[in-house]
Amino acid sequence: MPVIKSRSRQVNAIAGGSMDGSADLGVLFGCHSGVCGKCATTVLSGLKNLSEPTEEEAAMGLDPDRRLMCQCRINKGTVKLDLA
Numbered sequence: 001m002p003v004i005k006s007r008s009r010q011v012n013a014i015a016g017g018s019m020d021g022s023a024d025l026g027v028l029f030g031c032h033s034g035v036c037g038k039c040a041t042t043v044l045s046g047l048k049n050l051s052e053p054t055e056e057e058a059a060m061g062l063d064p065d066r067r068l069m070c071q072c073r074i075n076k077g078t079v080k081l082d083l084a
């Protein structure tokens with residue numbers, strides 16, 4: 001089962017599922033549509049375990065290690081986010 005982690009906590013996720021569980025770790029969501037940028041979060045490790053960036057993420061011009069939590073999906077393994 002994939003896992004989403006912060007520095008101090010973790011939540012289980014579903015393979016191929018959303019990163020909505022990251023809200024429990026402190027990610028703030030706004031539009032849920034890849035527009036507002038509120039959910040942009042730095043991925044400390046496990047970037048390869050996420051889906052490819054969406055058009056919305058590409059359009060936002062994020063650094064390669066930052067992803068929109070409302071857009072990416074977790075496929076497998078552990079993804080550690082830059083959260084307390």
Ligand code: FES
Pocket residue numbers: 028029030031032033034035036037038039040068069070071
């Ligand atoms: S919640 Fe708005 S871009 Fe993710």
